[in-house]
Amino acid sequence: MADEWVIDAEGLTKVYQMGEIEVHALRGASLRVRRGEVVSIMGPSGSGKSTLMNLLGCLDHPTEGSYRLDGELVSDLRDDQLAAIRNRKVGFVFQSFNLLGRQTALTNVELPMRYAGMKTGRRQRATEALESVGLGDRLTHRPMELSGGQQQRVAIARALVNTPAIILADEPTGNLDSKSGEEIMRILLDLNRERGTTLVFVTHDPTIASRTQRIIRLHDGLVVQDGLPEPAAAGG
């Protein structure tokens, strides 16, 4: 059943033109992720990890290959259609949080709903999302009044507020101390357990990868290994 795959990418390639030189960031990567799965994408720098994440997050068009997200063929969509897909189906959690500095936690979480054209009930849903990440008492704080871990939790609330098909987390604990990092991991994994949200981690941190159900390893723009995490794996 095709619907079983929330991510279904076939032969993705991406070629960048850097002046005279063509850079082949991806050379035909294929992967599938089941609904409700938790996977991590690993690989050394230059392996095409970031490029793959940009494609999976619908931030960019593949040069070749097809990509179905949540059953929709998105590889051929135009920019504004991609924006709508990102809005409804993808939640991003970045390493550097990427919150709007002058806005409160609530307005930050409301942002995806505003771009979705939602007029009413935004505040209500944003409040619920923030409560679900344990920030019910920090609703009107601005990012600089929050700790790094709290900022990342606001970002998670923002990522989940439009109930996306996948949450893409790009080194979500990279800028955090180990205690806050552990907290963020727990929140994300709880989300998966309680709501069945599909999680895709992009990381080179083996301790994160070891807590996911499946590791996809990239090397030179190709998927070189796709399987269960081995506790002994030395990482990227």
Next chain:
Amino acid sequence: MDFLQSIFEAVDSLTSNKLRSALTILGIVIGVGAVIAMLAIGRGAQNSITGSISSIGTNLLFVIPGGGEDIRNPRPLTLEDANALNDPLNAPAVLNAAPMLTSMAGITFGGESTRTQVAGVTAGYDNLRSLSVTEGQFISEENILGRAAVAVLGPDTATNLFGRSEGVTGETIRIDGQPFRVIGVLKAQGGSGFSNADDQIIVPLTTAQARLVRKSTRNAVDMILVQAASAEDVPVANEQVAEILRSRHRTPVGSDDFTVFTQQSFLDIAKTITGVLTIFLGGIAGISLLVGGIGIMNIMLVSVTERTREIGLRKAVGARKRDILIQFLTESALLSLVGGLIGIALGWGLSLLVGVIARASNADLNPSVSLDAILLATLFSAAVGLFFGLYPAKRAADLEPVEALRYE
């Protein structure tokens, strides 16, 4: 994205860097203020010039001898010409035609002396020129017939001679050495520039002919003032006057040896000149508004660069190009709108100030801020904001999300 939220966000973003926004706005404030003030001053100048032309009288035509450059030996205008124009059968559109002699003359009273224009006129000239006396009386028909040595003084002339403009009736002054009895003083009109009706002496035409102004042709006059029956009759009267004079002077059409000006033609010329002046002033002021607009573009470009990551994030969570475009356009439009509003206030203040200064220095200039100037400035500044905001906003909207998110 709802409208109100966009406004709030734009205000928030602009107030986060108050000094920068204020300086950007200042460019627009000065531009709009200058446009408003310049248009108001131009309009004030127009009002005062056309006002002084209108104060000469109503529905007037001025007939003077001499045609174009290539008309040789023009015949002078004469009393007989004036009488012919007064004939209601020949010129039904003419209400009144008044011949005039004018010359500059030295006036003395006691030890005081002055030099001013002396006009020899017929009875009824006061009606034509909407003149009235504050004391005594105007030149009468008897004065004309009797070639009486009497004079009516303009208030400024009276002040020059007597140090006052009241209680001078009955005094005797000397015009070019000949004694004249003052029989009246004109009411002040406050005219300026074109012809100051307050500084002149009016005597009977016949007296002027006999004693003051020598002409080589008998009964020659310097000008015939014609009043049309109504404003609509002015062109008709113009035609009738020309026809009568052509037949009397035996000149073919196209080589008139006289010239007819209408009051309207003076008004038109004055309006054209002040209109050009206003456009010129407004244009220069408009350039400063343009410079202000470039300031907006500059700041918005800086802002787009600074907020590249923010733009990337917004795109990542689902902002379309249009959303980003609107966000930045709202900011630049808001900058220019606020600048425009403050600029209108500034321009208004400036024109009031110019008015006060003009009054203090006795210049007849009252700048008037018109609604269309305000509308023009508002529209223009909004357009400037949108136009100069468009390029930076387009640049923001066209950023690739991947590039923008990676930007340091």
